[in-house]
Amino acid sequence: MSRPVKQIHLAAHFPGVNNTTVWSDPRSGSHIDFASFVHFARTAERAKFDFLFLAEGLRLREQRGRIHDLDVVGRPDTxxxxxxxxxxxxxxxxxGTINSTFNEPFEVARQxxxxxxxxxxxxxxxxxxSWDAFTGENFRRGGFLPExxxxxxxxQFLRTAWELFDSWQADDIIADKESGVFLADPAAGSFEHTDAHFDIRGRFTVPRSPQGRPVIFQAxxxxxxxxxxASSADAIFSRHSEFDAGRAFHADVKRRLGRYGRGPEDLLVLPAASFVLGDTDADxxxxxxxxxxxxxxxxxxxxxxEQVWNRDLQKHDPEGPLPEVDPLPGEHTIAQGRASVRMYEDRLATAxxxxxxxxxxxxxTRELIIEVTGRQTFVGSPVAVAEAINRFVQADAADGFILVPHITPSGLDEFADTVVPLLQERGVFRAEYEGTTLRDHLGLRTGAGAGRQL
Structure with a gap:
């Protein structure tokens, strides 16, 4: 018996600091001006995407003690x-990406x-x-928390936030129509939580929201x-966008759900994906x-x-061979504030x-870096890209994709105009929104059962 055709989930990632944006392209615009966010969001909504994803950076990255050349000088608050x-x-x-290391549950839950x-x-x-003391220097706690x-x-942060979200129930506020006064149950919003990290008690200030709890992502x-x-998230932002690696990751994460009383439909796997479109595949x-x-x-x-070699290589010729000297092992001192340095735990083996x-x-050197630092996930004509995305999802290599264009803010426009209609024609992507909330778009439960309590 054949299984039902899966519906594809699509989202749009507004780029943060990176070397993926092609700044030299005349279409490239600001990553800070609100007009850029508006154009990007409205394009995603016009294409009926599930959501817009906004990354967060709590400190500008540095290299050799200077702001990284590829950083946007200014990170608007999420x-x-x-x-x-x-x-x-x-x-x-x-x-939105919000850090659990340098924030407090009451503050984040309220927001x-x-x-x-x-x-x-x-x-x-x-x-x-957050894993590094460098980022922590912007905060009172510094780098106090071991990795x-x-x-x-x-x-514990998420458990506490859920208790705050759930401290109000849907019927805790009763309207007195004659007086126009809203009355709350005396216990509404009350909370008390103590564990190794938090010791808080009081009354939550925001009544129950439309989704009960926000959708929870983990990366x-x-x-x-x-x-x-597997225990706590509604969706996972995966970096496994190659087909075989995607299938393995998808199967591994879904397999873990059973031990928490959850089913495969309770967690979506959404890899980040880049794309380049052309009139033909060759183009x-x-x-x-x-x-x-x-x-x-x-x-x-x-x-x-330098992020692998952990050395100052300013004088190295990028058009020549790799450095003869090996990387320096030990603590990374050249690049700070970059999560990517953790990908190269064994720098000598990488070299x-x-x-x-x-x-x-x-x-x-430059050609090598171009080769090893990533390729576009989907490259081809709109027809070829639509077929490739659908193949990934139907084969359980992903449940959908979070698209990261190389141009901001107009980088989604061509995809929305050419690829999305083809997916809609195939019946694997919505033509209109059927619900009003993000949980509706993602097919997730709403209310007190939204998200599993740890």
């Missing part, structure tokens, strides 16, 4: 931007409950942790991160190669190389692999 976008969109979900009310039920929270304990705090890929997602391939060259200039190649690849293919 809640401020999402609240403003709630006023210029009607159905699009609004997902998300408020956003859920302002947006009529479209709020989502990407729960992340191994960060998920413990995150779990960790470690075993602890996957377990956290798209040519465009993709040029985009990669623009994304990794010679200066960028050196910056990315060996890169040397072998460069020798086999006669690659310069």
């Amino acid at each position: 809640f401020t931007v999402l609240a403003a976008l709630a006023a210029v969109t009607d159905r699009l979900g609004l997902a 998300f409950a408020s956003l859920d009310h302002l947006s009529d039920g479209r709020a989502a929270w990407n729960v992340v942790t 191994g304990e960060r998920y413990g705090r995150a779990e 960790g890929d470690s075993d602890a991160g996957r377990e956290f997602a 798209a391939q040519e465009r993709a190669a040029e985009v990669r060259r623009q994304q990794v200039s010679g200066a960028t190649a050196i910056l990315l190389l 060996r692999r890169w040397r072998e690849l460069a020798e086999q293919r006669t690659l310069t």
Whole structure:
């Protein structure tokens, strides 16, 4: 018996600091001006995407003690931007990354409950942790939390926030029609929570929001991160956008759900994905190669190389071979505030692999960095890209994708105009929104049962 055709979930990632944006393209605009956020969000909503995803950076990254050349000098506050976008969109979900290491549960729960009310039920929270003391220097706590304990705090943080969301029930406010006064149950909003990280008690100030709880996202890929997602998240923001790796990750995370009394439908796997479109597949391939060259200039190649070598390589020629000297092991001192340095835990082994690849293919340093720092996930004509996305989802390599364009803010326009109609024709993507909340769009439960209590 054949299974039903899966519906594809699509979302849009507004780029933060990165080397993926092609700044030299004349279409590239501000990552700070509100007009850019509005254009991006309205395009996503016009295409009937599930949500817009906004990353968060709590400190500007540095390299050799200077602000990283590819950083946007200014990171607008997540809640401020999402609240403003709630006023210029009607159905699009609004997902924000908020850190559980340097915030407090009452503050974050109040902000998300408020956003859920302002947006009529479209709020989502990407729960992340911070691992480095460098970021912590911006906060009173500094880098007090050992890396191994960060998920413990995150779990308790989320548990506490859920208790606050659930402290109000739907019928706790009763309207007296004659007097026009709203009366609350005497116990409404009351909470008390004590654990190793938090000791709070009082009354939550925001009545129950339209979704009950915001949609919960998680983005960790470690075993602890996957377990956290399986126990607590509604969706996981995955980096596994290659087909075989995606299927393996999808199966692994879904397999973990049973031990928490959850089913496969309770957690969506949504990898980040980039794309390049062309009139033909060959045209798209040519465009993709040029985009990669623009994304990794010679200066960028050196910056990315330093993140593995942990050495000052300003004088190294990016158009020459890799450095003869090996990376420096130990604490990373060249690049600070970059999560990507954690991907290269064994820098010596990474350097060996890169040397072998460069020798086999006669690659310069810049060409090597272009090769190893990522490729576009979907490259081709609109028909080819639509077919590839549908293949991933129907084969359980993903439940959908969070698209990251290389141009801001107009980078979604072509996808919305050409690929989305093809997916709609195939019956695998909505033609209109059927519900009003983000949980409706994602097919998730609403109310007290939304999200599993830890």
